[in-house]
Amino acid sequence: MKHVIIGAGPAGIIAAETLRRADPRSTVTVVGDEPEPPYSRMAIPYLLTGSIGDAGTHLRRGADHFAKLAVDIRRDRATGVDVGDRRVALAGGGHLDYDRLLIASGSHAVRPPIAGMDLQGVENCWTLADARRVAAGARAGARVVLMGAGFIGCIVLEALAKRGVELTVIEMGERMLPRMMDDVGGEMIKRWCESKGVRVLTGARVGAVSAADGGLELALDSGESLRAELVVCATGVSPNVDFLADTAVRIEDGVLVDEYLCSSVADVYAAGDVAQGPDFSTGERRVHAIQPTASEHGRIAALNMAGGRTRFRGSLSMNVLNTLGLVSSSFGLWMGAEGGETARAADAERFRYLRLEFQADRLVGALALGLTQHVGVIRGLIQTRVRLGQWKPQLLRDPLLVMDAYLDCTRRRA
Amino acid sequence: MHPQARLSGRVSVKIQFKTGGSLVEHLPPGTQGNTVELEVPEGATPMDVMRQLCMPTGENYLVSLNGEVVVISERGKRVLAENDHLAIMPPIQGG
Incomplete structure (x- = not known):
């Protein structure tokens, strides 16, 4: 049995290890397009504060961990899937044949459609490569503007504040964490951040970013203009599904999967940020781009790829967040x-x-x-x-x- | 209806439209939930629907038509047909 996994994040790696145990004689190949050993994005804030180095973000220790498991990790990118011939086309020119395929391609950071978001000094904070650029720009005393006060934004906020930058946060929504807090909670977090010296603008939009005096200038819709050496964009992520454009794999908010994590095409499964799977609270299918869901999806998809019949009971939408020492959480x-x-x-x-x-x-x-x-x-x-x-x-x-x-x-x- | 469609006398088609997150506020007033039946001019593309609903026409959405991804280069070209299911999803929160 040939298992191919597209994506080397938590969902893909847990699936690979589960497959190795559940289907010992199979071949397991993982395709990942980042130039790092498999790592956890959740560790990036600790990298930014200097609590850990690069190696601290890696999902598994030891250079030979995957070799010992006979899991082949390839650096390449899937460009297409032929579900009839069961073949994945790769950007490097090659291809991989599969019997069972797992789509665990994750999501990518997106920037709002604002002029100047492509300028030097505007960074995402999603990949390790992003984090290194943010770290280089976020020196103590530097003026930094963080766009987006959602879950990721607030995690990055804490790391940036700890680096001693002069920080302004701009959130388009009427409150911080508009998708995980109500107005009472959002207002408390805002006051908390302000009490720690962070400027927070909610209900605020950036109209344009331009280059000015070797730095950046942000023109807000309110008429105010802000100067910054670094702009960090944390305005959301979107599932990586473009390579599935010409396939019969059904897509809505992500790859639609059933309670066995199988897509609309037999022997093609999906897990993690890219999968639109059962929601614990509603029974509807939702994308929950959170690491606990990725891990659980990866494990259960792998058990089913190995020939099992394990049902997924649905993921609970859940976030726990520490913002400058104030812990907030949301459930269901x-x-x-x-x-x-x-x-x-x-x-x-x-x-x-x-x-x-x-x-x-x-x-x-x-x-x-x-x-x-x-x-x-x-x-x-x-x-x-x-x-x-x-x-x-x-x-x-x-x-x-x-x-x-x-x-x-x-x-x-x- | 798109003003040009009215001028040229074209007919319209009905589609099922779904969105999410902050884009829900662009749905017609009185819409319940995040799904709505929309009337669009014949020949309309997903990009035209975004304009009709006054959505910011950025490239950072996930667009799917009848369960198939519509990549960026196709969003102004794919023509919508009666009863099509179009979904335009904004970025989501990761964590």
């Missing part, structure tokens, strides 16, 4: 479920906030700010779909009792 249907009920507790002075979302007597979503000890409990209650029974009215009155509710409900189930 945090914006509320249809016909559901909401409980909120906020303490703006102490930067604490908890929002719980219920459907019938189950917890289906939550936001938490400044409450690290509740993260595991909330996730557990959502993922196990525990019936809260008499605890629900109590939680509606005081959501901070969630820990007691968890301990009581899980003890009863045990």
